Amino acid sequence: MMNREPKQYSSGEVLAPPTERYTILGWLHKNLFSTWYYTLLTLVTLYILYAILKPTLIWIFTQAQWQVVVVNLRLFMVGQYPKDQLFRIWLALDLLAFTVGLAWALLLPKERRVGLVLLVIPLLLAALPFISSYSRINWILFAVIGFVGWAIGKWQPKRMRRPLIVLMLGYFPILILLISGFEPILKLVKTNYWGGLLLTMLLAVVGITLSFPLGILLALGRQSKLPIVKTFSILYIEMVRGVPLVTILFMAQLMLPLFLPPGLKIDNVLRAMAGMVLFAAAYMAENVRGGLQAIPKGQHEAAWALGLNGFQTMFYIILPQALRNVIPVIVGQFIALFKDTSLVAIVGLLDLLGIASTVLAQPEFIGRQREVYLFIALIYWVFSYAMSYASRRLEVALGVGER
Amino acid sequence: MRETVAKLKTTPEQILDLPEEDRNAAIERGELPIVLAHEVHKWYGNFHVLRGINMEVYKGEVIVIFGPSGSGKSTFIRTINRLEEYQKGKIIVDGTELSRDIRNIEKIRMETGMVFQQFNLFPHLTVMQNITLAPIHVRKWPKEKAEEVAMQLLKRVGIPEQADKYPGQLSGGQQQRVAIARALAMQPKIMLFDEPTSALDPEMIKEVLDVMIELAESGMTMLVVTHEMGFARAVANRMYFFDQGQIVESGTPEEIFSDPKEDRTKLFLSQILH
Numbered sequence: 001m002m003n004r005e006p007k008q009y010s011s012g013e014v015l016a017p018p019t020e021r022y023t024i025l026g027w028l029h030k031n032l033f034s035t036w037y038y039t040l041l042t043l044v045t046l047y048i049l050y051a052i053l054k055p056t057l058i059w060i061f062t063q064a065q066w067q068v069v070v071v072n073l074r075l076f077m078v079g080q081y082p083k084d085q086l087f088r089i090w091l092a093l094d095l096l097a098f099t100v101g102l103a104w105a106l107l108l109p110k111e112r113r114v115g116l117v118l119l120v121i122p123l124l125l126a127a128l129p130f131i132s133s134y135s136r137i138n139w140i141l142f143a144v145i146g147f148v149g150w151a152i153g154k155w156q157p158k159r160m161r162r163p164l165i166v167l168m169l170g171y172f173p174i175l176i177l178l179i180s181g182f183e184p185i186l187k188l189v190k191t192n193y194w195g196g197l198l199l200t201m202l203l204a205v206v207g208i209t210l211s212f213p214l215g216i217l218l219a220l221g222r223q224s225k226l227p228i229v230k231t232f233s234i235l236y237i238e239m240v241r242g243v244p245l246v247t248i249l250f251m252a253q254l255m256l257p258l259f260l261p262p263g264l265k266i267d268n269v270l271r272a273m274a275g276m277v278l279f280a281a282a283y284m285a286e287n288v289r290g291g292l293q294a295i296p297k298g299q300h301e302a303a304w305a306l307g308l309n310g311f312q313t314m315f316y317i318i319l320p321q322a323l324r325n326v327i328p329v330i331v332g333q334f335i336a337l338f339k340d341t342s343l344v345a346i347v348g349l350l351d352l353l354g355i356a357s358t359v360l361a362q363p364e365f366i367g368r369q370r371e372v373y374l375f376i377a378l379i380y381w382v383f384s385y386a387m388s389y390a391s392r393r394l395e396v397a398l399g400v401g402e403r
Numbered sequence: 404m405r406e407t408v409a410k411l412k413t414t415p416e417q418i419l420d421l422p423e424e425d426r427n428a429a430i431e432r433g434e435l436p437i438v439l440a441h442e443v444h445k446w447y448g449n450f451h452v453l454r455g456i457n458m459e460v461y462k463g464e465v466i467v468i469f470g471p472s473g474s475g476k477s478t479f480i481r482t483i484n485r486l487e488e489y490q491k492g493k494i495i496v497d498g499t500e501l502s503r504d505i506r507n508i509e510k511i512r513m514e515t516g517m518v519f520q521q522f523n524l525f526p527h528l529t530v531m532q533n534i535t536l537a538p539i540h541v542r543k544w545p546k547e548k549a550e551e552v553a554m555q556l557l558k559r560v561g562i563p564e565q566a567d568k569y570p571g572q573l574s575g576g577q578q579q580r581v582a583i584a585r586a587l588a589m590q591p592k593i594m595l596f597d598e599p600t601s602a603l604d605p606e607m608i609k610e611v612l613d614v615m616i617e618l619a620e621s622g623m624t625m626l627v628v629t630h631e632m633g634f635a636r637a638v639a640n641r642m643y644f645f646d647q648g649q650i651v652e653s654g655t656p657e658e659i660f661s662d663p664k665e666d667r668t669k670l671f672l673s674q675i676l677h
Binding site for chain 1: 582586
């Protein structure tokens with residue numbers, strides 16, 4: 001024992017790293033019951049979970065009366081949107097499916113999870129027992145069109161690159177045109193008929209799409225050397241950040257008409273959208289500014305030394321890096337914005353939350369608050385979680401080359 | 404006795420008063436300096452960083468600038484492409500006077516390439532994109548031409564196989580060679596090197612110096628801030644010793660190494676040439 005020689009490794013020899021293998025019991029012991037206080041913690045946690053989950057699950061599956069959701073499903077989804085015009089919403093969804101399918105084939109070929117969203121989930125929705133056959137057919141169509149988009153992308157990857165970019169840039173205006181209509185081809189649908197999840201999504205999409213570039217401009221303005229631009233940006237950002245969103249929504253509803261010429265009327269939904277965009281832009285500006293400040297001065301200098309002008313330096317060098325650094329914060333803000341759309345219910349719009357209160361006012365469903373609020377909470381959670389998950393994948397995808 | 408600091412042969416007016424074509428031709432023939440610094444002063448707040456720098460560099464010359472840290476040598480080389488402003492004096496680069504006029508600054512930045520101590524590659528772009536970005540957007544070359552030139556340059560600095568990698572995947576020496584290729588892609592007339600090997604591990608210094616020596620021998624006009632005295636001995640035409648914001652002594656490598664006149668130069672050289 002005393003004089004044992006240390007083992008000599010020849011230079012060519014490569015040792016495999018030691019592997020850890022556990023049986024289920026072994027894993028349980030290591031992670032949950034390794035010491036007496038871990039054991040205690042585990043047991044307490046398990047008891048709390050049991051105490052919460054048991055009555056909840058029993059209620060969900062035996063006592064709750066989901067009729068209120070099933071009967072009002074269309075209200076929850078699209079509000080008062082005319083029944084004979086619903087095809088336009090489906091058309092917008094189908095176009096989305098096609099675009100995502102194409103993007104899947106061209107941009108994210110290895111990301112199998114896109115298929116889950118594009119094909120599996122719509123087919124599962126189509127299989128739900130209580131939806132109308134019209135929706136069932138349309139969900140199947142959604143999956144088919146998504147698949148067609150993917151197949152076309154696989155078949156003609158080079159040629160479809162340009163159409164994809166056009167679709168991605170053009171989707172937002174097309175969506176608005178489809179939903180609101182344009183005479184004489186598509187009948188106008190006034191915004192007070194927009195409601196439910198449709199309105200919530202539109203508020204969120206408009207808020208996110210417009211506040212993002214506006215926020216970037218404000219962030220750049222705040223760093224500008226021009227004193228007027230700089231002062232305006234700082235004043236705007238600090239004023240908006242000092243006021244709650246509800247106040248801004250009320251101001252947009254009640255005060256805005258005072259500043260507009262008497263003949264000009266902007267409808268409620270547009271006012272709420274404007275309020276949300278202006279509010280979100282101020283926060284976005286601060287997030288982007290954080291990202292801009294984190295970029296080392298050497299990056300600016302290298303770009304200038306190459307002869308790039310101020311705009312090119314910002315556009316090609318600084319912004320791409322700055323935005324990538326703040327993806328988690330920005331997505332966090334998008335999620336917050338998505339949930340904040342529920343505040344428009346306070347100023348009388350019938351978004352998901354607003355619809356919930358009208359449904360609860362129906363005489364046959366008095367007292368069904370639990371079912372209704374649980375249902376809309378689930379919807380909010382599904383979309384928020386999807387955004388958060390997509391952001392994590394995006395970070396991984398964009399993290400190339402960084403160590 | 405040899406003067407330790409050479410007086411300027413050229414005045415700014417001699418260059419600026421010539422019509423532009425004659426000016427460029429004279430610079431091309433080596434009759435007028437391609438870089439002229441005339442009584443350049445700079446202050447950081449109250450701190451006088453550059454105290455009257457005079458320097459002439461002719462086409463094809465390799466200039467080595469050395470001195471203790473804080474002597475203003477990096478600051479000076481950074482005034483040449485206006486990464487730093489100066490408050491007094493004149494700098495004329497390739498016949499164009501550096502002024503507040505943004506067009507002049509952009510023109511000069513197109514004619515000068517710069518290599519930094521910290522490489523400053525763009526981490527979100529591949530090596531190829533790093534090199535082609537400026538030629539495509541500033542020189543307005545078609546992408547194919549820019550990529551062709553970039554590939555030639557990558558071969559010249561010895562790492563063509565790294566074209567599609569990101570800077571973070573390369574070693575320090577490789578990154579600095581990409582940075583040199585990136586600067587050369589703009590086909591500059593003058594190359595500025597700001598301590599290009601100071602941030603490198605010792606075994607990587609040589610691969611960068613080899614590229615710089617090859618560049619010097621190809622006839623590139625170079626201003627190099629460095630403490631690599633072997634490099635200076637091999638290729639420098641002239642050396643300038645900076646201390647406390649002034650040029651204390653200048654001369655050929657021969658003169659500086661074997662016969663330094665000033666005590667401060669002697670002391671500094673004895674400290675870095677063990």
